[in-house]
Structure formats: C-alpha cells, structure tokens
Amino acid sequence: MQLFFQPDLDSNSTSVGFDKDESRHITRVLRKSTGDVIHITNGKGLLFTGELGVVEPKHCEAYITKVEKLPALPYRLHMAVAPTKSNDRFEWFLEKATELGISTITPLLCDHSERKQINWERYNKIVVSAMKQSLQTFLPELNELTAFKDFISKQANLKAVKAIAHCEDGAKEPLKDLVSKEQQQIDVLILIGPEGDFSPEEIAFAAEAGFVPVSLGTQRLRTETAAIAACHTLALLRG
Structure with a gap:
C-alpha cells in the first residue's frame, strides 16, 4: 500500500x-x-480510501470512498533529544523513531550542545516521509529547538513517567523496569543529552523537576542510538 x-x-x-x-x-x-x-x-488517525478521478501529471484528484479511524498507540512517548553535531545522525533518529512509534519530538539545546540551530522544515519532511513509509496515520509532533531549562520548567507539573538518561555515576533504574510499573495507558517523557552528555547542573535541575535517572544498558551509547534504544523499549513493552 502507498500512503499519501x-x-x-x-x-x-x-x-x-x-x-x-x-x-x-x-x-x-x-x-x-x-x-x-x-x-x-x-x-490525525484517519485513513482515507480514494478513487482517482482526475489523473494528470500536474494535477490529480481522488474521490473519497471510505474513511476509517485507526487506534492510536497504547502509550504516548515524548523524546526530548539534543541534536547531534552530525546532522545525518539526528535525521536518522527522526526517521527511525517515527517508524517505531512516537508522539512528540523536542530538539534540546543543552550546555554541551554542538548543534545550536536546526532546519525544522527539513526535519518535519523527514518525519512525514517516515510516517508514510511505515503506513502510520498519526504524525508525530515536532517542536522547535528548545533551551533545556525552559523545557524542563514547563514539565514540572506534568503527569507522566519522566526519565533522564545520562552518563554520570549514581543510582539508575533500568528504563524497562520503570515503564513496566505502569499498568494502564501511559505518557512517557525521556531526555537524551548531547554527545558531551548533560552537564551536572542540568542533571540536578531535571531531578528537581521529578525526572528519574534511567539506564539503557551497560554500554555507552551515542546520542541517536540511546534515543532509538529508548523508543524500542517502549515499543517492545507497551506496543
């Protein structure tokens, strides 16, 4: 099936x-x-079946013959990720996260960020293309680049599972265990830092806002790999 x-x-x-x-x-x-x-x-969850009536190289038109409302994922995943210095790697994350299933993506501007600007239009085209390719009917929301502390301040009262993945020493709960505690449909917000990791000040600031430090495994992962590992964990456990 080809999806438009x-x-x-x-x-x-x-x-x-x-x-x-x-x-x-x-x-x-x-x-x-x-x-x-x-x-x-x-x-927005609607799947339309259409029959082509006008077929011309510069203009095609179809008549809607059927409309279906498809169910959303049994979880809502919001990934807030610092864009990588290599734009290709972050664009790969956008594509694969959309294929796996994600609700919202927020690019983060952090203390150690090497990429301080993004091309939102290009990123959004990648998300749209990945949605179509994977035959999904819900387009993830892609936010603009947001400063870390501004973003965290807006999440202080958020009713969701809030997690931060970082490389500093200290107690961390496996993400799969944290997510598995919830029995009903859940909202999950996960922070993934830049290649230089979150700063100690950012980690402390997130902790004050209720973010739980989590582990994604024993290996040290690149930013985009960590983000995809988190997406896959949610898809595997809750999808």
Missing part, C-alpha cells in the same frame, strides 16, 4: 487534490490511472 499525506482532510471530506509533486509521483512513478484506488491519511 493530506493534513487538511477530515471525516466530512469527499475529495482530495494533489499538488504538482504528488501528482507527478502518482502518474509517472506509480503509474496510476483513473479508477485506481489510493490511500491517504491526515496524520
């Missing part, structure tokens, strides 16, 4: 039009023709 993304569709929509790029993909790559069936999502 049209965020403006809702349950009352009766037709959908495609821009020049999507229309070229439909006609020249997929070689679709009038009467062929396609599938579209609005990124």
Whole structure:
C-alpha cells in the first residue's frame, strides 16, 4: 500500500487534490490511472480510501470512498533529544523513531550542545516521509529547538513517567523496569543529552523537576542510538 499525506482532510471530506509533486509521483512513478484506488491519511488517525478521478501529471484528484479511524498507540512517548553535531545522525533518529512509534519530538539545546540551530522544515519532511513509509496515520509532533531549562520548567507539573538518561555515576533504574510499573495507558517523557552528555547542573535541575535517572544498558551509547534504544523499549513493552 502507498500512503499519501493530506493534513487538511477530515471525516466530512469527499475529495482530495494533489499538488504538482504528488501528482507527478502518482502518474509517472506509480503509474496510476483513473479508477485506481489510493490511500491517504491526515496524520490525525484517519485513513482515507480514494478513487482517482482526475489523473494528470500536474494535477490529480481522488474521490473519497471510505474513511476509517485507526487506534492510536497504547502509550504516548515524548523524546526530548539534543541534536547531534552530525546532522545525518539526528535525521536518522527522526526517521527511525517515527517508524517505531512516537508522539512528540523536542530538539534540546543543552550546555554541551554542538548543534545550536536546526532546519525544522527539513526535519518535519523527514518525519512525514517516515510516517508514510511505515503506513502510520498519526504524525508525530515536532517542536522547535528548545533551551533545556525552559523545557524542563514547563514539565514540572506534568503527569507522566519522566526519565533522564545520562552518563554520570549514581543510582539508575533500568528504563524497562520503570515503564513496566505502569499498568494502564501511559505518557512517557525521556531526555537524551548531547554527545558531551548533560552537564551536572542540568542533571540536578531535571531531578528537581521529578525526572528519574534511567539506564539503557551497560554500554555507552551515542546520542541517536540511546534515543532509538529508548523508543524500542517502549515499543517492545507497551506496543
């Protein structure tokens, strides 16, 4: 199945039009023709079945024949991750985290961050592409780059499992054990630091806001690897 993304569709929509790029993909790559069936999502859980009525290289249009509301994941995972110096590695994280299942992504600006700017539009395109490729109907929310302390201050009263993964010495609970304690649908927020790790001040600040230090295993992991390990843990235990 090939999945298309049209965020403006809702349950009352009766037709959908495609821009020049999507229309070229439909006609020249997929070689679709009038009467062929396609599938579209609005990124909010709706899956639309459409029948192509207009098929032209610069404009295609489909008539909606069926609308389904698909269930969300049985957990909500928010990953707050410091972007890596290598942009390719962080973009790999965005793609794989979306494929595994994630609700929200917040890029963090930390004391030891080597990347202090991001291209939000490019990152969002990667997330949209990964959603379509993995045939999901919920588009993860991608936030702008946010300063660490500003982000933590807004989470002080958040009702969720809040965890921070860092490399400093001290007691840490395995993430799988922390998550397994919850029996119902849960919200989880996990912090992953930059390549130089969180600073001691940031770790203390997060602890004051209720973040629990967690372990992702005995090996020291790169930023993007740690973030994917956390995503996979949630997907395996709660998915």
